[in-house]
Amino acid sequence: MASLAPRDPSDARRLLPRVPKKASAIEYRMDLADGAIPPASLLDLDPRPTILTWRTAAEGGHFRGSPDEYRRLIREAYDAGATVDVE
Numbered sequence: 001m002a003s004l005a006p007r008d009p010s011d012a013r014r015l016l017p018r019v020p021k022k023a024s025a026i027e028y029r030m031d032l033a034d035g036a037i038p039p040a041s042l043l044d045l046d047p048r049p050t051i052l053t054w055r056t057a058a059e060g061g062h063f064r065g066s067p068d069e070y071r072r073l074i075r076e077a078y079d080a081g082a083t084v085d086v087e
Contacts, residue, residue, distance in 0.1 A: 001025045001051070005032040009041045016045055025049040027085065030073070031056075031063035039080035052077040053085040 002023040006012035012028065019026055028042050031054045043050050054073055055061020063070065077084045 001027055003027040003029060005029040006037065006042075007032075007034045009037055012037070012042055012045060019046070023048065025051055025083075027051040027053055029061070030054045030077075031061040039077040039082050043081055050082045051085050052082045055087070059087050 002019040002025075004012065004015045004019070004026060006015055006028060016026075025048050026046055028037075028050065030037060030052050039052055042052070053061075054063040054070060056063045056070070065073075074084050074086060
């Protein structure tokens with residue numbers, strides 16, 4: 001698996017060629033983005049499984065939204081077809 005921390009969708013496209021061909025999946029660290037990135041925009045970038053992750057400060061990440069916002073983002077990503085990493 002490879003992990004990317006794009007700032008926005010165009011940054012994700014720029015970073016994607018750096019992912020090794022042998023990577024079995026691509027994780028996007030959504031908590032490190034400058035703003036909201038639509039999950040569907042990442043799913044279409046590569047045929048490998050897409051994992052979306054929002055790490056809270058307690059988990060060593062930068063997501064500082066409310067629990068309700070966290071649940072909304074997780075649901076949106078799941079509904080778009082992504083695998084979601086939930087702690």
